[in-house]
Amino acid sequence: MELKHYQFDRITLDPNKCFGKPCIRGMRMPVASILSYLSSGMSVEEILTEWPELEIEDIYQALGYAALSMEERVVSLPEGA
Secondary structure (H helix, E strand, C coil): CCCEEECCCCECCCCCCHHHHHHHHHCCEEEEHHHHHHHHHCCCCHHHHHHCCCHHHHHHHHHHHHHHHHHCCCCCCCCCC
């Protein structure tokens, strides 16, 4: 059962694909892979050339999804901790 992220329509989650990791448009292309390619120095153009099934908006949504998942969260600690 494939689910789309409520905020990013190109990010899907399916327990039967890539162990349920967030992927791009139901393909077996995890968001983490795109982030890894970018962090290794590949340009957006190089990624799009290497994987022609991807679109530039896929990469932008992968970045947005990563940014959202890294947002600061406040955790309350018990007093005296």
